[in-house]
Amino acid sequence: MQATNEQEQQASLEASISAWIDAEADIRPEDLDSPYGRQVWDTYHLIGDVLRSEELAIKPSDFLYARISRAIDEEPPIVAPRVQPIRRYARAGLSGVAAAAAVAAVAWVAMPYFAGSDPAPEAPVMASSEAENLYDYVAAHHDITGVGPLRQASFRVGEGR
């Protein structure tokens, strides 16, 4: 689990650094300032330099090309999707905290935002249960911004226990 996480985060950082080098996004120096970030930064610049300069590149032998093509042929096809393990331990660990905090747990009364049959034509329609879950977010947004109608929330005291 932890390893999967770290891999994802590394991939995300690598993608960012690649975008910065290509000037496709603004550089975030604070993200670069880690041993890994600096290493990726240097490596990507080296790759760029080699791509732009024949002199820096090593001319590989024909034998290398042959070995690479054979290795690709022998590679098994990748079809298995990565399965996200269920985080049961996390849920079990949380329940104590949740019970204590649930005194003020919120059950929002649905605002009629997503009700009715009038979705924007270009928007894909979500499963209705998914759309229902969005009421919470819309209400929370309006609660803080004060934009739009006042929430019609109801608070079930002790919900979640």
Place this chain on the structure above:
Amino acid sequence: MTVAPLKGMACLALATVALMGPMPMAIAAQPQPEPGPEILQKMQDAARNLDYAGVYTYQQGNIVLSTRVVHIVDGTGERERISLLDGRPREYIRHNETTQCLLPDDRVVLVERRESERFPAVLFDDGERLPAHYDLQLADTPDRVAGRECRDLTLVPRDAQRFGFRICADRDTGLPLRAQTLGPDGVLAQIVFNTLEVGKGVASEALAPTWNTSEWKVVEIPIKEVDLAAEGWRIPLPPGYEPLTQVARQMKGGREVKHLVASDGLSTLSVFIEAYSGPEGQPHDLGLVRKGVLSVYRKRIGDHWLTVLGEVPADTVRDLAHRTEYVPLAVR
């Protein structure tokens, strides 16, 4: 090179004017001064500092919701009572930054301590940044709302990251009487006073809640501040948007959701982040839902759900969701 001689001529022209005495023609031909952020600040000050009472209606698509507001400023600060007139009865009693939400069917008073302003307040800060992102246009002719003369200020967005707004401010007091959100095809949502009384006629008795809540249960809503950037979240807000607040809040089922609210002064959007807890095999990208003025985009980032929503164009929430990253490695 061209500036210096022009400057000289201007000085000369001024000197000539001074010599020739007042020129009423020239004064009459002067264009109206560009409306600046001060006109918005005046609206905000009016909403905060005046005594007023009235009923306003929120309208969006087929939703119509009316609300009664009483707002009085006394020696202790701002006092406000807001009553919902449609749907289940609710009342909000605010004294400065403390708001009590009265829920009569549950016999519960919810107490929240944080700044919360709503219509007729329209700004989220001093409005200084607005001219950078909106073109401000003051209408030539007055309009009439709730029996009072007002003048429309239109804020035309300079990019596609926000909708436009049109606010009709009371001629006498500057109080916003009507606020409209404008999309490419016209009004998307609006909030407008139907009746309004301003000034001495507003009695402080009108602040008293409808129900006697002495026997009701009082629940304080805990507010926990969070710092998403320090946790490794890179949320590249669209140009002009600044974070207003970042809190952790309890949602249905007691789950904790981190909530960032950002604004450009008028437009707002929210970013929600929570632990992924859905069933296996759920798609990573639930995509976009649009309803009237509101756009929502929901996707999964690793072990988290990301939900971006706001009264902003659909592309704004989609782009923000796609560009948000989780890089806690960089934080360490």
